[in-house]
Amino acid sequence: MLPLVAGVLVLVGCAVVFELVSYRALELIPSVATEEFPEIDRELLGKFSSFDPELGWCPQPNREKQKDTGDHLPGEEVRSVVTYSTDEYASRVCPAAERDPDAELTVSTYGDSYCFCREVDNDETFQHYLAQELDTHVANYGGGNYGLDQALMRLKRQYPDDPTDHVFMVVTASSIARILSVWKHYQEFGNVLAVKPRYVLEDGELERIDSPVDEKVDLLDLESKADVLREYDFHYDHWFEPHFATRPYTAAFLEKNEHVRYAAYTAGKELERRFGRSLPGIDFDLAQTQSALRLERPRVRYHERLFETHEFLFDALVEEFVDYAAEREFEPTFVMVQQLRYATYESEHGPIYGDLLERLADRYDALTTIDMATHLVPDDGDVESLYVERGEGGHYSPETNAEIAQVLAAVVEERAVAE
Template sequence: MTIFAVLAVLLLIEVALIFCVRLQRSVFPWLITERDEKPLLSPEAVRNFIDKSHDAELGWVRRPGSRGIERGQYGTVEYHIDGYGARVLAGNPPPRVAAFGDSYVFCRQVEDNETWEAQWSNARGIGVLNFGVGNYGADQALIRYERTSLPSTVTHVILGFVPETICRIQSSWKHYLEFGNILAFKPRFRLDEAGRLQRIENVMRTADDFAKLDKYLPELRQTDGFYRRKFRSVQFRLPYTLSFLRHPLRNAMLMSAVAARAFARTIGTAHPWIEGLPFSIVMRQNIRDAHAMYRDADATALLEAILRRFVDEARRRGHRPLVVVMPQLLDLRMGGRKPVYSPVFEEIARTLPLLDLTSELQATNFEACYVNDQYGGHFSARGNQLVAEVLSRRLAADLDTIQD
């Protein structure tokens, strides 16, 4: 084969890759290209986000008095937010506990009366306020606690999160970590040379800021821990052949899954497993990436500093704190008998009040404790019941002592 023939073959491969990637990118945002360096922020989408969710400090939050419906694995699920900005609690018992964190605190995929906060409240006759917000990092949950005025009856506060939070706390723009999540800008912390937390504010504080994305891109690329670590690493850019070869297994699996889904749709045999296959590949890789971060001393130091600040702030305010680690279904499926994050939390628990629910869940039929959704597996009503029982046992004596 002559040099010209080789070049012709390489050119054909390059053209074919460009065509395939850009075609698949139009239906699956996790195959990112040069165009994703500056995605288009639709004015209509921005206005809707500003009206319903945007928060200048936190990035996003659930509005007091709002409600919503989402499609769960077993049908639609409805949620309601009360005047505090917490998820509605039936019966309105006197609040004794306030919980902050991500969607595992909010309890996605279950009704208001099936959250672990509601089940704990019903069993013990105490109010457990639910300030969880989907996709929060421990950093956002900490900031929300610091700025929230709680009823004087609250004596205990909980900060709950999934192990993947070790990635979320290094992110300023979720698009660099969760490709396509282009409206999710957030604050974050970093450690200075003396090991002290320094806060990096959310850059998108007003509607006008969203219209000036170009202005903030250099800063975001510097402050977000995943721009170079992840986004640039897997981005397709010329030559696409080299981009493909940087992560050949990942790219081959994703492109094959997207193609299989498109073919199934075309012939009318789409199946839930095939529909969810591309995103399930992404989620499993995200869990692997998060677990790997627990071997990074800088990443674990940042997480521990955030948790320590929560504990210190809670004690300063006269609250009794508890940090709760809530594994996703994929954490348990992929982590083995002792996931890599467990020793890290065991070490943190030597000096901070921390409860890792991993062992509690492993000791039962944990598959029944989750809804096997595309987001890594949220707690089912049964799983939330288990969480409520474990937390009730952990804090029962303390709550009874204060109540008496």
């Protein structure tokens, strides 16, 4: 009898250990949610310097930050630190040309982190290269993780103080998900500080739903706003709940081989960090990045479906951009750029937004549309070569930004000839 009891206790103990290990592993996997309301400590909140009660978050004026992109091993000399600087308008600085109130040509850009040009220095952004091409200052009002909705809100707030002849709206296809979001955690698990306003359509008209967070300290108690967050964030029902891990965690962890691979590569990176040296035989950083891209495939397909079901809201926001351009008398250009996770998927399946750009061009005579994927085609077909080699999320490299600048400069020059 005693051996049987001992055996049962051993099995129970092993099951408990496996459950704990599996839960910890699931916490590291970006495609799995383990908590609806993770605790936010005050130290993390204190670092959230970009909080904005109107937009959710926004770059602040006259700031300079240096960001380690991660392109080095522990103990090695840091080789890839980029500098992000903003001017008095909270625009990223444009080293190629200073602001000139008497300039004959003025240009501004709005959008997400691909507009802001994360992971490259101030003099490696497409705005810097565009300023060189056009010999004029180019404002950069990109915001990390912005959707078309927030970019449009920022345009309406900023433009009266910084009017320009040309406005480029530069976003990625993930905007289709971002415009349906109120709390990013419901679709980008762990992004717990990002609470935002959004637009909804009521009787065919855009109606703004303000952010439920008025003060930064309110982020410490988001559970008290659960009803509002769940009601207005489309992804709560359609993405968060289907990806919310529940017991038994061991089964959830082992459900996909990619979970195990990602956890193993993450453990390898942690070992390298602890020992301060690389382990021979495998590049854990590269392997983890590639595993993360494979884990992202379901999200890309989800976004593809959103273009089929919610394109009407996206179209309404573009129409608002065109109407605002007519009201303020500037030349509007809508630019679709690609995140790395879309580029690798779309190279095999075609653009997830279908014929969106063609339809927008046909619908709005005043709007110029650019599908940057049709301009950025590597000779060898290696789309990953367009992006920085390592770092936070595969943003465009300086060389690619220079190519983008040439495409945008051609738009401005063609308009000048047409006039």
